Amino acid sequence: GEDVEQSLFLSVREGDSSVINCTYTDSSSTYLYWYKQEPGAGLQLLTYIFSNMDMKQDQRLTVLLNKKDKHLSLRIADTQTGDSAIYFCAGADRGSTLGRLYFGRGTQLTVWP
């Protein structure tokens, strides 16, 4: 299986960039995902990256993948108060026929005005 580790908290000021980090153990994951969970809400898929990519940019979001160090990061540019939420990193078990996701504990992002 996969172990996914994230720092639990991050605070930034509105307008700054946020960087949320994640490390994972299972290099067989073909896809790595970032999900966002707002209070009382479900998990919203933000973005994902293929394991053969180093970087993916999607508007204000930039995902960086360092396969050698098994490190994934999500950068949010020009962070807004509406970005305050819990962000989950997840890897998919592609080593077998299973499609389950392994989640980190989530990083609580707080954006101060």
Next chain:
Amino acid sequence: DSGVTQTPKHLITATGQRVTLRCSPRSGDLSVYWYQQSLDQGLQFLIQYYNGEERAKGNILERFSAQQFPDLHSELNLSSLELGDSALYFCASSVGLTEETQYFGPGTRLLVL
């Protein structure tokens, strides 16, 4: 809106009781996954169904069972409920069996008193 629906949104019940959670996947998705989110365990994969058949099991208790019906909706049955079963239960769906992005429903919050 992910297109995945879950009912009910909230459920309050007593220990020893049995409840059924319902999930309708996105149109066209054949796979349904169930996850449990609790404060102590984080997000844990429970079980996956694909086109009506069970395909993978995770940390699902024997007191819990699930099924996927011919119309592809799924139900998660939780019986002999204990206080520790209080959690947020998410359903997710994807198009295929593996290598597919999962989209999550809003969840059912279960409180066992």
